Amino acid sequence: MNARASCLHCGLAMSPSGRHQFCCQGCATVYQLLRDEDLGRFHQLQNGQGAPVVDLPDSERDLSWIDDGLLDISDNGTSDNGLRHFRLDIQGIHCSACVWLLEKTFSKHAGALKLDINPALGIAEFWVDEAFPLEGWIRQVERFGYRFGPALKSHDRKADGLLLRLGICVALAINAMMLSVALYLGLNEGRLYEVFRSTIYGLSTLAVLVGGPVFMRSAIAGLRNGILHLDVPISMGIVLAFAGSSWGFWTGHDSAMYLDSVSVFIALMLVGRYLQGRVLAANRDRLLKNDGTSGLRSKRVRSGSVETIPSVQILSGDTLLIPPGDLIPVESKLLSNTAQISTDWISGESSAGTYKFGQSLPAGSFNAGQTAIDASALSDWDASPLDSLLSPSQSCELAAHEGGITRIVSKYYVAGVLTAAALGFFIYAVSAQNPVMGLEVATAVLVVTCPCAFGIATPLAHQLVQSGLKREGLFLRSGNFLNQARNITKIVFDKTGTLTTGDTRIENPQNISELSSEHQQALYQLVSRSSHPTSNAIAKVLRTSSVALDSKGDVVEYPGRGVEMLLENSRYRLGKAKWAGAGDSANTSFTLNGKVLTTFSTGEETRSDAHEQIQALSNDGYEIFLLSGDSKAKVSKLAESMGIPESHAFGEHTPEQKRDWIRAHSKESILFIGDGINDSLAAQEASCSGTPALDRPFMASHCDFYLGTEQLAPLRIALKASQNLHAAIRRNLIFALSYNLCAVSLAWAGLMSPWLAAVLMPTSSILVVLATTFSLSHSRTSWKS
Numbered sequence: 044m045n046a047r048a049s050c051l052h053c054g055l056a057m058s059p060s061g062r063h064q065f066c067c068q069g070c071a072t073v074y075q076l077l078r079d080e081d082l083g084r085f086h087q088l089q090n091g092q093g094a095p096v097v098d099l100p101d102s103e104r105d106l107s108w109i110d111d112g113l114l115d116i117s118d119n120g121t122s123d124n125g126l127r128h129f130r131l132d133i134q135g136i137h138c139s140a141c142v143w144l145l146e147k148t149f150s151k152h153a154g155a156l157k158l159d160i161n162p163a164l165g166i167a168e169f170w171v172d173e174a175f176p177l178e179g180w181i182r183q184v185e186r187f188g189y190r191f192g193p194a195l196k197s198h199d200r201k202a203d204g205l206l207l208r209l210g211i212c213v214a215l216a217i218n219a220m221m222l223s224v225a226l227y228l229g230l231n232e233g234r235l236y237e238v239f240r241s242t243i244y245g246l247s248t249l250a251v252l253v254g255g256p257v258f259m260r261s262a263i264a265g266l267r268n269g270i271l272h273l274d275v276p277i278s279m280g281i282v283l284a285f286a287g288s289s290w291g292f293w294t295g296h297d298s299a300m301y302l303d304s305v306s307v308f309i310a311l312m313l314v315g316r317y318l319q320g321r322v323l324a325a326n327r328d329r330l331l332k333n334d335g336t337s338g339l340r341s342k343r344v345r346s347g348s349v350e351t352i353p354s355v356q357i358l359s360g361d362t363l364l365i366p367p368g369d370l371i372p373v374e375s376k377l378l379s380n381t382a383q384i385s386t387d388w389i390s391g392e393s394s395a396g397t398y399k400f401g402q403s404l405p406a407g408s409f410n411a412g413q414t415a416i417d418a419s420a421l422s423d424w425d426a427s428p429l430d431s432l433l434s435p436s437q438s439c440e441l442a443a444h445e446g447g448i449t450r451i452v453s454k455y456y457v458a459g460v461l462t463a464a465a466l467g468f469f470i471y472a473v474s475a476q477n478p479v480m481g482l483e484v485a486t487a488v489l490v491v492t493c494p495c496a497f498g499i500a501t502p503l504a505h506q507l508v509q510s511g512l513k514r515e516g517l518f519l520r521s522g523n524f525l526n527q528a529r530n531i532t533k534i535v536f537d538k539t540g541t542l543t544t545g546d547t548r549i550e551n552p553q554n555i556s557e558l559s560s561e562h563q564q565a566l567y568q569l570v571s572r573s574s575h576p577t578s579n580a581i582a583k584v585l586r587t588s589s590v591a592l593d594s595k596g597d598v599v600e601y602p603g604r605g606v607e608m609l610l611e612n613s614r615y616r617l618g619k620a621k622w623a624g625a626g627d628s629a630n631t632s633f634t635l636n637g638k639v640l641t642t643f644s645t646g647e648e649t650r651s652d653a654h655e656q657i658q659a660l661s662n663d664g665y666e667i668f669l670l671s672g673d674s675k676a677k678v679s680k681l682a683e684s685m686g687i688p689e690s691h692a693f694g695e696h697t698p699e700q701k702r703d704w705i706r707a708h709s710k711e712s713i714l715f716i717g718d719g720i721n722d723s724l725a726a727q728e729a730s731c732s733g734t735p736a737l738d739r740p741f742m743a744s745h746c747d748f749y750l751g752t753e754q755l756a757p758l759r760i761a762l763k764a765s766q767n768l769h770a771a772i773r774r775n776l777i778f779a780l781s782y783n784l785c786a787v788s789l790a791w792a793g794l795m796s797p798w799l800a801a802v803l804m805p806t807s808s809i810l811v812v813l814a815t816t817f818s819l820s821h822s823r824t825s826w827k828s
Contacts, residue, residue: 126156129177130168134190136160145184152180167191205257209313212254216306219246223303227798231297244292247285247302254309255281257316276456277312280489281305283464287486298483301490304800308490311808315499318506341372342571344417347591349571349582354424361420364592365410366573367600368697373427375404375418383412414599415572463787464488470791480793487795491786491803500775500811507819508768516752517733517761524747527731528765532712534660534758535705535725538671538681539576540718541735542657544648544753547576552584554641562640564590565608566633569617572598573606577631577645578617605631619674649681650735656755657685663759667691670701670715670725701725716758733758771818775811782807 135141142160145167149158154175159168171177181191222239230236258281262274284305291300341354342364349364354372357363362378365371371384382398385408398404406427410416464485472481509519519525536542549555555563567590570578596610605618614636620628624637631643661667669685669692671678678694696704702724705713715722715729726732726746735750750757786803789795 127171127173127175128168129171130166131181132192133160133165133167134192135188136162136165141189144187145189148184149180152176205313205317208253208257209310209317212250212306212310212313215246215250215253216303216310219243219250219303219306222246223798226297240292240297243300243302244289247288247306250306250309251281251285254313257313276460279457279460280492281309283489284308284486287482287489290482291486296479296483298796301486301800304490304804307805311499311805315502318499318502342366342369344592347593349592357420357424357427359420359422363418363420364415364572365418366415367410367413369410371404371406371408371410371418373424374406374421376421377402377404378417378419379414382410382416385409385411413601414597417594460489460492463492463791467787467791471793484790484793484795487790487800488787491790491795491800492783499808500815501772503812504768504771504775504815504819507816508764511819512748512757512761512764515757515760516754517748517750517757519748521747524731524761525765525768527747528714528762529769530712531665531714531731531762533666533668533708533714535668535670535713535715535729537715537717537722537725538669538673538678539647541716542649542653542669542681542685542755544650547580548646549577549580549584550644550646551642554643555581555584555588558641560589562633562635563588564593565596565610565613565615565635566617568592568596568598569606569608569615569633573600575600575606577643578606580645581617581643649684650753650755652754652756654685656759657687660759660762661686663762665762669693670696670704672696672698672701698722698724702728705729714762767819771815774818775815778807778811778814 133145136145139162142162145160146158149155149169152175154172156170156172160166161168185191222243225239226236226243230239255278258274259278262278265274284301288300288302288305291297292302340351341357342349343352343357344362344364357373363372363375377398377400380400382404384398384404403421404418467484467488468478468481470481471484472478475481505522505525508525512519539547555566558566563585566581567585567588570582570585571592573579596608596615598606598608600606601618601622604622605616607618608615615634616623617633618631620626620630620632620642623632623634623639625632625634625639625642628642631645633640633642657667667685667687669678669682669687671694673694675694678692679689682689682692693704701722705715705725705728710728711730713729714731714733715725716733716735717723717726718734722734726734732746733748733750734746735753735755748761782803786795789799
């Protein structure tokens with residue numbers, strides 16, 4: 044087993060093939076920044092238990108939302124004395140060192156008055172005067188890897204309500220147990236006995252009323268939808284055990300009163316339910332709140348210049364440039380002569396239709412043609428129905444632990460417990476002619492067979508695995524991933540931004556400045572009407588030149604080859620050298636009538652441990668596939684370098700083709716890893732999905748998990764952890780079944796008393812919790828990659 048070093052900035056375990064001191068370039072950059080600005084105490088406070096930094100972009104992030112009214116500012120942002128009150132969402136807060144760093148940078152600015160940070164929710168609330176440089180402070184802090192956004196997060200009232208119920212039921216259980224001890228030790232008559240007895244019944248009744256609905260509502264909802272999950276036997280145990288104990292209370296049969304055990308059981312089950320959602324909620328809050336469209340960008344034409352803006356800034360009357368394959372963000376009027384438009388996301392029809400000049404293009408449709416089109420927005424973004432099309436898919440959260448084993452247990456558990464109780468009643472009521480004893484035995488069976496050990500240990504197992512994966516740099520958003528992951532046999536990777544870092548760069552930008560102004564203008568027309576990464580990289584360089592978008596020329600994009608413009612008698616091409624008429628060069632060529640004007644070499648880095656992890660996953664028995672929209676040549680080249688068979692590498696696939704490929708290859712056994720909006724259809728089609736695109740909330744909101752590190756090692760660890768998790772659950776199941784068999788035998792023999800049940804239930808829970816904690820602790824080899 045190879046030793047793994049730790050990142051100097053975040054403490055993350057690294058693959059031996061990674062950078063020597065840092066897990067990613069983001070951590071290396073931030074580490075140096077902290078020392079340059081005399082903030083080195085951050086690492087002392089952090090104590091080596093941090094989180095990796097998303098690789099920092101070369102250009103400044105768009106913060107136009109600051110001036111667009113997207114901040115939550117009380118009293119319209121100012122008060123009579125000039126004070127301003129802001130609330131922002133923060134991404135990346137994970138420890139006290141983060142809070143210290145934000146407070147330290149905040150206090151250094153003029154006009155800073157007070158800063159309150161909620162690390163759990165990732166919310167910052169602060170008060171400043173008019174001298175405070177808001178945008179300057181935000182940009183300063185974002186240099187350290189944090190991200191700010193509009194205040195969209197809110198307290199989870201459901202989680203708060205669960206915590207309140209848990210606290211109340213724990214208090215009720217403790218008091219019920221304390222009073223019950225007196226009865227077990229011999230208090231069986233007199234006024235004090237009656238007071239204690241009635242108080243215990245009252246406490247247990249309150250516990251059922253406060254904690255019972257959490258499981259009963261879920262059980263009823265599951266049954267209505269044909270789902271038999273663990274909340275069904277839990278609810279049944281609560282109702283029947285309380286009913287039997289109530290019978291014992293009102294009829295004076297104290298030997299059938301298990302009221303303290305009922306209270307303890309409810310409290311323990313609420314602990315399990317709280318653990319179940321704790322880590323998932325924390326992982327969601329670690330990201331900026333996503334409304335489903337925050338990562339969407341559009342191209343707007345103003346004064347002859349093309350600017351890329353957040354789609355939420357689109358206003359009615361704006362002129363939009365829609366490259367091939369791009370989304371139409373709002374209902375728009377077509378300004379081009381004709382267009383091929385796909386309404387797949389709206390109607391489900393994959394075929395494209397022809398639209399003519401002046402026709403209305405529906406929001407949510409795609410430009411399915413080969414040429415960029417011009418359109419005029421007919422509405423503001425606020426009136427667009429696109430938000431509902433792009434909103435994150437909602438997975439069923441009835442229980443994070445509803446795997447196949449749990450459902451089988453739930454299905455047969457209910458029948459088994461009812462049969463055991465009925466059989467116990469029959470033995471004494473019919474055979475022994477003692478119906479009272481029969482009721483006592485039936486009640487004892489219902490109490491001692493409550494799925495206490497399994498009900499608390501299974502959520503705890505999930506919580507331990509989720510926390511362990513978080514420390515490794517993988518953050519779960521869906522509780523169902525750990526159940527589905529053990530069925531995965533195929534792993535499908537996107538190329539750009541997934542196996543590679545995603546940043547396309549022009550390695551010879553000086554070639555652009557050597558072009559004449561006429562040819563620079565023609566090149567700008569080509570790249571402005573294309574959304575290809577190479578085109579975007581060239582456009583970024585061209586923005587420093589005196590170029591402007593015009594309507595001259597007919598621009599057509601040929602997927603997998605390049606983009607072409609016909610201007611009078613001239614044919615400009617930008618793309619693959621052979622197609623552009625430049626021979627067999629590997630570089631992107633810019634030609635005029637087949638004559639080479641210049642060539643561009645592009646670069647793209649692979650993730651530091653990509654090859655190692657691909658090979659390790661293959662050795663583990665997974666089939667690895669590469670599914671990309673990039674050219675077949677580049678896909679084949681990357682596949683060869685990664686050791687992926689040529690027959691498993693597919694290039695030039697559209698989003699729809701990616702989805703169809705997954706649909707045709709046993710999607711229930713596929714894990715898809717992608718990074719862009721063009722991967723969202725494939726991500727939703729696959730059984731499980733993940734993304735390294737932490738800086739693009741849209742994709743993360745559609746996936747089961749996201750990676751917080753440049754490396755891919757956490758992916759393999761997650762797959763192994765899923766197997767270990769289910770092994771632990773199986774062990775818990777065997778323990779629970781063994782315990783229940785012994786407990787039922789004691790109940791049938793008439794040896795189960797209330798005090799014995801009160802001892803056995805918590806004891807069994809403690810044992811199984813200790814076993815689960817030991818087997819899934821982070822120090823165990825199950826976390827080693």
